[in-house]
Amino acid sequence: MHGPDDAPVVVLLHPLVTHSALWLPQLPAWTTRFQVVCVDLPGHGHSPVLPDVTTLSQYAAEVRHVLDALGVDRAALVGLSLGGMVAQAFALAWPERTQALVLAHTSARTESTIRDLWSSRLQQAADEGMAAQVPAILGRWFPPDFAASAPMTLQWVAEQIASTPFDGYAAAIGAIQRLDHLDQLHGITAPTLVVAGERDAAASPALARLMSDRLPHATLTMLPGAGHIGNVQLPLAFTETVGAFLVQSLDSPASP
Template sequence: MDRLLANGTVNAAETGEGPPLFLFHSLLSDRASFEAIVPKLGTSFRAIVPELPGFGRSHVVEGGLAAVADRMAEAVQDAAGGAASIVLGNGYGGFVALQMVIRHPSIASRLVLADSGAAFSEPGREAFRNMAKISRQKGLEAITDVAMRRLFAPEFQAQHPELMRGRREAFLRTDPDVFRDACNALAELDLRAELAGVKVPVLVVVGEHDEATPPPMSHELAAGLPRAELKIIPGCAHVPQLQSPQQFLDAVEGFLR
């Protein structure tokens, strides 16, 4: 079931009953990247999967990542109705979730940050600048192969042609301006000095072979958070919940309960 949140500005799908669990998707994907795990999560939680601002039917918001985080805080408060919420963010969704909890400390009771971080290395920043530049000059089509490589290893792509066709189509539906703004925001982002203020328990998980947000970023993130634990998901890349759903669920289920 879809519903509109935050005064009609955020579109979200909702499944199941129980405590609210929000799932924030990555930049190179969409909310469908959670479809393989939502049925299982929906047996214990009210799983709420929003389209982040500028994606799908959710309205664009001006003001960078902070404004995106504020909009999502409004959506979480709206959907949760004051109940303690767990927020799980993958990739870009993880950066949004972390920024949201920094700016709104009481918004979540627990946080799962999957394949995310607090700041990129200089090569990582340059990669975002290059994707923004090339997409501006030549369109999203020109960076689709790069985007897919950041999501999945070549071997996985070769073994799952149907899944990859869907992922490419989803990426090409992204609003180019929203994509470039997010790339530029991530290229400048550095939340490391604010991690000590995050008081809720945090599970940091990362795919062993993630090239978009490499495991050292998750090690640094977990080390900077007061109440964090880190899990590496073997054999996976940037979207482990799509690549190996049961393995991802096994990694997070104990923490969610």
């Protein structure tokens, strides 16, 4: 954990085919106010592939194991894309341990047409390797004008994608294909911030609104011009918007 010993705990959950280093733009600011826990989900970063972890609930259980090992009873969870799906699963399974929730660039249900797209992407990765996935993933994640202006940043993200083990990618895709939390969101009572990107081609603003409408205590915020990885494309806006929500939610005695 990074940050003051007596500060509230915030857990950061990264997208597919990245790892906890993707949160580096946020750490200097957030660790002044919170104890930050950066988790590498199974099959990503330094976490090994776990063959028995195939559902979002099981990914969430791995996050719970991390908190148990750290002696953390309650925390706020900030999840982006896949991380947001895992954060939903955690909040549904352990509401008493969920102090606040940030669901960024994510969704709550995978429709059949999107499941088929994921199957095609997985087959391509099996045939051609993870490096072949990089151009298409970056194209979905970042608007062309940002990509053209930030080649070194995209290379940093590309290296995370290419270094993800295929088995970790496959397991996470399987979990994403089975995502179906939408009709359960009314059961999440923690204060929640839903973050959408105006130009997000992977998790549209419409999906963010759908989630926000189902969550009892949700606020929806839109990042102007942002694609799918808003914390990298618009680091200052993301850091301050999410940080302000966390301060308000975690400092308030009325937090559930």
